[in-house]
Structure formats: structure tokens, C-alpha cells
Amino acid sequence: MKVLITGGSGQLASYLFEKMKDDYDVTGIDTRLPIHEAAMGRVINADIRDLDAMIKASRDSDVIIHTAAQVSVQRSTENPSYDADINVMGTINTLKAAMESEVGKFIYISSAAVYGDPQYVPIDEAHPLDPKSFYGVSKLCGEYYVRAFGSTFDLDWIIIRPFNFYSPRADPSSPYSGVITKFAQATKEGNRLCIEGDGLQTRDFLHAKDVARLVSIAASSEVSGETFNCGSGEKTSIRELADLFSTISPEKVEVVHTAPRTSDIRDSVGEVSKAERLLGFRTKVGLEEGLRDFFQ
Numbered sequence: 001m002k003v004l005i006t007g008g009s010g011q012l013a014s015y016l017f018e019k020m021k022d023d024y025d026v027t028g029i030d031t032r033l034p035i036h037e038a039a040m041g042r043v044i045n046a047d048i049r050d051l052d053a054m055i056k057a058s059r060d061s062d063v064i065i066h067t068a069a070q071v072s073v074q075r076s077t078e079n080p081s082y083d084a085d086i087n088v089m090g091t092i093n094t095l096k097a098a099m100e101s102e103v104g105k106f107i108y109i110s111s112a113a114v115y116g117d118p119q120y121v122p123i124d125e126a127h128p129l130d131p132k133s134f135y136g137v138s139k140l141c142g143e144y145y146v147r148a149f150g151s152t153f154d155l156d157w158i159i160i161r162p163f164n165f166y167s168p169r170a171d172p173s174s175p176y177s178g179v180i181t182k183f184a185q186a187t188k189e190g191n192r193l194c195i196e197g198d199g200l201q202t203r204d205f206l207h208a209k210d211v212a213r214l215v216s217i218a219a220s221s222e223v224s225g226e227t228f229n230c231g232s233g234e235k236t237s238i239r240e241l242a243d244l245f246s247t248i249s250p251e252k253v254e255v256v257h258t259a260p261r262t263s264d265i266r267d268s269v270g271e272v273s274k275a276e277r278l279l280g281f282r283t284k285v286g287l288e289e290g291l292r293d294f295f296q
């Protein structure tokens, strides 16, 4: 099977290469060069918005795994047009290339941000879609294009909505990095952990390795036309997360509380039985084990 991964130099893609490269012919496309070993020498340097480059890269592919995205909620607020350009126009382009190259299956990495403020938890796939952030809107728009291309052109697709995933491969220098990356960096540098608000807001954290495992199962399965949450199914408050860092870190960890983030989602945890039922997937890496990865 020949697989093209967009965003091939990213965090998730690095674990996808590791998982899939021995069994499949896997290449990637990205605007930056990979720094992780498994992806090295396999990623073409190009933009998903460049249709010719996308068609060339996807030629003879059986599956496209579309991970490339503008990934920051904060940046989408600062520049919604840039966010839509990559996440909507870039996704349309990737779908057009998939049609042009007669790719059999399209796997779209969406986000749990498409749900917006939970009306109930745990959030299942049937939960209303009402994104709060521009990022959530652009990821949801991408989902609708995937479905419409699927029905218009008879393309097999799977949509995956990850909750908050982490790994030591997320870029710590990015001003938009997630809470675990920030906490890990602060802990290593002996700085205080900044909790925004009371810290009782909860999230569903999972290791990027587990996301890659679900995507890889989806790529080789017969399942098509389905949307899956990808989470641990367990909620962790930001305070509990800070406590875990204190437990794991060899140094003393201090915590400060700062102003709450505006329009932050209070509680988020996924209902994840559909992926288990149809694809036999459950997360394997527990949070404490995953966090220890940062100190090795």
C-alpha cells in the first residue's frame, strides 16, 4: 500500500512514519523539513495549497492521510483568513489532488474543537457541532468538504477527531504550544507552571503515538464513511496535570495561577467506544507514562 502523509514533518506524522514505514511505502509533503528520524528523506518540501505539487506527490497513492494544518486556536483568532486558507483551501486542494490521482481512501485528521462547548460529557460523535474558535470552524469546514467529495466522487473517507494529544515532539518554541508542552518546558527549565484560571477545567489527553495507531488502523481497514473520536476517554484537570508533573519531575515544581483564558472550554472528554467497536482501538499510553517521555 502506498501512503501519502500531508504535514509529513509534524508531530503526529513522525509517529505515523514510525508505525507504517516498515509495512507500507510512505512519503510525506510539508513546507518544512522533517527533524524526526523516521520521516527523514521521505518528505517532499511543498505546500498543500500548490495543486501541481500535490498531484505529483499523491500519484499512485492508495491512501492520503491529511494531517497538515494551521494547528493553533490562538493563531486562528489573530488571523482567521490565514487559518481558513490552510485548513479549508488546503484541504480542498488535497481532496482535488486525491481525485486527480485516483487515490482510494482519504483520512482527514479533524479535531474535537468541532464540538465547541460540550452540551454533555463524555462527548460522542453525535454531539452537536458548534465550534467556538475559528480553528474549530475551519476544521469542521474541512470535514464537510471531505464528506462532499466522498459522495460526489465516490471517494472512501474516514474522519478522525482527536482530543488533546501531546508528545515530546511538539515544538516547545512555538508560542502556540499546548499545555503539556508548556508545562514540560517550564519544569525542565525550573520555571513555575502557569495555570490559567482555577485549573479545574478538564481535558482528555492522549499520546500522539496512540493517535498514530488509530490512524494506521483506519488506513488499512475496510471501514469507510465514518467519523471517530480519538481520545483516552478519561478527563484530567489542569491542576491534576500540574500535580503529575510535580510527581514525575526530579526538581521541585511551583505553580502560579494567572487570569483565565477568554472563551476557554470548561470540560472536554471524549466518548471513545465507537473506535473500539469498529476498529478495535483503545489508547495504550497512560498519562503518567506519557509524561515520563519528556524527561528521558
Ligand SMILES: NC(=O)c1ccc[n+]([C@@H]2O[C@H](COP(=O)([O-])OP(=O)(O)OC[C@H]3O[C@@H](n4cnc5c(N)ncnc54)[C@H](O)[C@@H]3O)[C@@H](O)[C@H]2O)c1
Pocket (backbone or CB within 6 Å): 006, 007, 008, 009, 010, 011, 012, 013, 029, 030, 031, 032, 046, 047, 048, 049, 066, 067, 068, 069, 070, 071, 086, 090, 109, 110, 111, 112, 161, 162, 163, 164, 165, 166, 170, 178
Ligand atoms: N496536537 C493536538 O492536540 C491536536 C488535537 C486535535 C487535532 N489536531 C490535528 O492533528 C493534526 C496534526 O497535528 P500536529 O500536532 O502533528 O501538528 P504539527 O504542527 O506538528 O504538524 C502539522 C504539520 O503541517 C505542516 N503544514 C502546515 N501548513 C502546511 C501547508 N500549507 N503545506 C504543507 N504542510 C503544512 C506543518 O509544517 C507541520 O509540520 C493537525 O491537523 C491538527 O489540526 C491536533
